[in-house]
Amino acid sequence: MGEKDQTGVIKVYYPVKGYGFISRTAGRDVFFYRTSAEKEESLIEGSTVRFNLESTPKGPKAINVVRVS
Template sequence: MLLHESQLAQGVFNLTWKVEMSGTIETGHVKWFNDEKGYGFISRDNGQDDVFVHFRSINSTANRKTLQEGQRVEFKVIKGPKGLQAEEVTAI
């Protein structure tokens, strides 16, 4: 598969910004999630700032990766290009 220069640059940029904030798994609940846009926010149980979540970060065997408002989740927090975001998100 050949990548266009802009795709390659975007991939390098994304890898550069994915810095894990803590090695520990955190818990929280889904504040909101927009199925059509594929993203939302998670409210952390530790009271720290909410974190962005993208559908690609959801661990699920379902065909459509989604979250429901109020759903309990566990996740890791990383620093993305636009701020904190959740990775390895799993419903609990």
């Protein structure tokens, strides 16, 4: 089960590699793949995003990433 409606800021995004990290105010940075985003062009460093967390063997990752601002 994942956590609902987390928010954070895209800390870094590597378009060529297809992944990045989201900073949260509470907790560690979260990994995400570009395929987890609603629109890849919305993955801009510094943008606020809403997402859900999914547990993986390597730790939580963001899914359903949507740009808020």
